[in-house]
Amino acid sequence: MSAGIAPLVLLPGEGLEVLDQTLLPREERRLRLDTVEGLCEAIRSLRVRGAPLLGLCGAAGMALAATERGTGEASLREAARELTATRPTAVDLGAAVRGALEAALAADAARRETLLWERAEGMLARQRAVDGALAANGAPLLRGAVLTHCNTGALATGGLGTALAVIVEAHRRGLVDRCYATETRPLLQGARLTAWELQRAGVPATLLADTAAASLVASGRVAAVITGADRIAANGDVANKVGTYGLALMAARHAIPFYVAAPMTTVDLACPDGAAIPIEFREAAEVGGFGETRWAPAGIEAYNPAFDVTPADLVTAIITERGVARPPYGVALEELAARP
Amino acid sequence: MSAGIAPLVLLPGEGLEVLDQTLLPREERRLRLDTVEGLCEAIRSLRVRGAPLLGLCGAAGMALAATERGTGEASLREAARELTATRPTAVDLGAAVRGALEAALAADAARRETLLWERAEGMLARQRAVDGALAANGAPLLRGAVLTHCNTGALATGGLGTALAVIVEAHRRGLVDRCYATETRPLLQGARLTAWELQRAGVPATLLADTAAASLVASGRVAAVITGADRIAANGDVANKVGTYGLALMAARHAIPFYVAAPMTTVDLACPDGAAIPIEFREAAEVGGFGETRWAPAGIEAYNPAFDVTPADLVTAIITERGVARPPYGVALEELAARP
Numbered sequence: 293m294s295a296g297i298a299p300l301v302l303l304p305g306e307g308l309e310v311l312d313q314t315l316l317p318r319e320e321r322r323l324r325l326d327t328v329e330g331l332c333e334a335i336r337s338l339r340v341r342g343a344p345l346l347g348l349c350g351a352a353g354m355a356l357a358a359t360e361r362g363t364g365e366a367s368l369r370e371a372a373r374e375l376t377a378t379r380p381t382a383v384d385l386g387a388a389v390r391g392a393l394e395a396a397l398a399a400d401a402a403r404r405e406t407l408l409w410e411r412a413e414g415m416l417a418r419q420r421a422v423d424g425a426l427a428a429n430g431a432p433l434l435r436g437a438v439l440t441h442c443n444t445g446a447l448a449t450g451g452l453g454t455a456l457a458v459i460v461e462a463h464r465r466g467l468v469d470r471c472y473a474t475e476t477r478p479l480l481q482g483a484r485l486t487a488w489e490l491q492r493a494g495v496p497a498t499l500l501a502d503t504a505a506a507s508l509v510a511s512g513r514v515a516a517v518i519t520g521a522d523r524i525a526a527n528g529d530v531a532n533k534v535g536t537y538g539l540a541l542m543a544a545r546h547a548i549p550f551y552v553a554a555p556m557t558t559v560d561l562a563c564p565d566g567a568a569i570p571i572e573f574r575e576a577a578e579v580g581g582f583g584e585t586r587w588a589p590a591g592i593e594a595y596n597p598a599f600d601v602t603p604a605d606l607v608t609a610i611i612t613e614r615g616v617a618r619p620p621y622g623v624a625l626e627e628l629a630a631r632p
Numbered sequence: 633m634s635a636g637i638a639p640l641v642l643l644p645g646e647g648l649e650v651l652d653q654t655l656l657p658r659e660e661r662r663l664r665l666d667t668v669e670g671l672c673e674a675i676r677s678l679r680v681r682g683a684p685l686l687g688l689c690g691a692a693g694m695a696l697a698a699t700e701r702g703t704g705e706a707s708l709r710e711a712a713r714e715l716t717a718t719r720p721t722a723v724d725l726g727a728a729v730r731g732a733l734e735a736a737l738a739a740d741a742a743r744r745e746t747l748l749w750e751r752a753e754g755m756l757a758r759q760r761a762v763d764g765a766l767a768a769n770g771a772p773l774l775r776g777a778v779l780t781h782c783n784t785g786a787l788a789t790g791g792l793g794t795a796l797a798v799i800v801e802a803h804r805r806g807l808v809d810r811c812y813a814t815e816t817r818p819l820l821q822g823a824r825l826t827a828w829e830l831q832r833a834g835v836p837a838t839l840l841a842d843t844a845a846a847s848l849v850a851s852g853r854v855a856a857v858i859t860g861a862d863r864i865a866a867n868g869d870v871a872n873k874v875g876t877y878g879l880a881l882m883a884a885r886h887a888i889p890f891y892v893a894a895p896m897t898t899v900d901l902a903c904p905d906g907a908a909i910p911i912e913f914r915e916a917a918e919v920g921g922f923g924e925t926r927w928a929p930a931g932i933e934a935y936n937p938a939f940d941v942t943p944a945d946l947v948t949a950i951i952t953e954r955g956v957a958r959p960p961y962g963v964a965l966e967e968l969a970a971r972p
Contacts, residue, residue: 317927317928317929317930318929472935474843475817475919475920475927475928476843477815477817477841477842477843478841478843480927483919483920483921483927483928484927484928487920487928487929487932488929491929491931491932496933497932497933498932498933498934498935499919499920499928499932499933499934499935500919500934500935500936501817501818501842501874501875501918501919501936502817502841502842502843502875503814503816503817503818503842503873503874503875503878504874504875504919504935504936504937504940505878506875506877506878506881506940507874507877507911507937507939507940507941508935510877510940510941513935533843534841534843534844534847535841535842535843535844535846537846537847537850538843538845538846538878538881538882541846541878541881541882541885542878542881545881571847578841579815579823579839579840579841579844580815580823580827580839581823582922582925582927583925585922585923585925587657587815587820587823587824587922588657588815588823588824588827588839589657589658589827589828589831590657591831592827592831592837592838592839593836593837593838593839594838594839594840595812595838595839595840595844595848595853596840596841596844597844597847599847600844600846600847600850601847601850
């Protein structure tokens with residue numbers, strides 16, 4: 293099922309290998325890391341990114357610390373501090389590091405190195421299993437050509453991906469014959485990463501400016517839209533990469549399905565609806581330019597939310613590793629959450 | 633009413649001055665042109681662009697030819713060929729050059745130079761008058777903060793602009809207090825040109841990625857959306873810069889008005905509806921990069937329409953220099969077209 297993209301490879305007792313995502317799609321360079329400091333640099337420089345993948349890096353980093361620096365408590369605590377400090381706001385990273393540290397300290401010093409590597413391997417295997425189940429649940433829903441947004445592939449989760457894994461699996465089954473991908477301004481994850489993953493997976497791919505999506509949907513070229521989610525409220529409102537809401541409006545107008553594919557960890561039953569989801573605003577410099585290049589005049593203000601909220605009434609179905617939820621979501625999501 | 637931006641200045645009997653739009657917004661450089669060849673280079677290199685402005689350049693170019701090369705028939709015909717060949721698909725350019733040539737040849741050779749300069753001056757004055765009437769008709773419709781797309785200012789028409797002139801006039805009247813402008817991928821006219829024109833006009837301006845528009849409208853920050861039009865069908869369907877249709881869907885969902893501002897020359901009563909409007913597709917290289925910079929992997933296909941069609945049911949009103957049309961557009965546009 294995998295497209296063969298492994299953004300993180302564990303080499304237990306030795307180190308790890310990461311794909312340098314900052315060089316994509318121009319160059320596919322794998323970095324061998326055998327020091328905690330090297331891994332910290334890779335995280336800080338965004339060579340690895342994506343919340344689930346950063347969680348995996350946290351677990352792997354603690355195993356690497358045991359191999360490189362020994363398993364003394366002071367040494368492990370120092371490594372945990374260094375790893376967490378690389379991206380202080382990355383919740384998955386911090387949680388994985390903390391979990392690994394606590395598990396290690398609860399064991400005999402002699403067992404710690406093996407335990408930490410096994411823990412990282414288990415986490416990677418679970419990520420692949422969840423992504424695989426999600427892809428298998430979603431694939432039968434797709435037909436013909438589909439439109440997606442941002443990057444939701446292996447590069448984002450470290451496993452197989454979410455929405456993009458569904459597309460790749462549906463293509464493998466002969467159900468999907470083309471994937472249209474938005475550029476996804478301002479950070480261009482669609483143009484840089486999704487386009488590359490689709491090429492690697494052998495899925496015929498077409499890129500479009502975000503502005504061209506309504507024209508594409510109106511033209512009848514796509515049979516469905518499918519995206520990931522950052523957070524799903526109890527009523528089915530979906531927070532996801534900014535631009536998602538517009539795509540859902542276009543799908544509704546032209547009566548094609550709008551699917552969301554995300555793991556159950558994304559479903560937040562404590563959050564009643566989209567209005568309760570806090571939206572991160574990012575720095576103005578991301579708008580009106582990219583990287584070192586500026587197009588806009590100096591001093592221009594910017595409106596730059598990282599996410600938007602798609603109201604549940606526009607969402608045809610929510611695809612998870614446990615099954616597919618359909619409206620009314622209040623009931624359907626609770627039912628999925630209650631499954632073993 | 634003018635923001636003081638003059639992309640084309642006529643210097644009768646001497647030459648002309650154009651603002652080099654390729655250097656905006658980084659640098660505001662005016663080029664003095666006193667040869668037909670110099671003007672041709674400026675057109676070919678997109679230093680001047682925008683259909684109405686190219687029409688003005690065509691008329692000005694023929695006047696320049698008379699001053700530089702004399703008013704003999706062979707010489708004028710050769711200049712007309714050179715000017716038209718710079719942008720063979722630019723309808724306004726070709727029509728203005730042809731009109732000027734025919735008018736000149738119908739007059740005595742001794743009168744031709746004066747006649748051609750007067751013709752160019754008349755055309756520029758008419759452009760300003762049409763844009764001014766359009767701005768005056770539209771301004772009372774706007775309040776608070778508005779959202780616009782692409783560039784529809786003086787840089788596009790050579791006069792005052794269309795939708796952007798309405799916004800600037802509404803700001804001058806104290807009705808509008810902020811303009812949000814989309815970047816407008818793939819050519820980024822919003823980030824490069826509209827942001828600069830708004831700053832020059834003293835209108836508080838905020839730039840956003842095209843993906844952020846639905847979030848902006850949902851947030852309640854804007855009271856209306858207003859764009860230009862490339863062609864308006866008899867039923868009120870509007871072809872305009874790609875991305876317009878998506879904005880109209882967002883406005884409709886959140887019950888704010890979606891206005892179109894365009895001169896009567898844009899209204900094509902012979903065209904029954906949007907389905908009859910041919911859509912230009914542009915080269916794939918515009919998507920997945922900008923200028924010399926590429927973000928997307930090599931070999932990726934692209935879907936790159938220049939325009940999209942907004943169905944008439946999403947258009948609150950069409951603002952022209954003759955008045956404001958409201959649904960049903962079939963009747964309203966015919967009525968405007970019949971006015972003297």
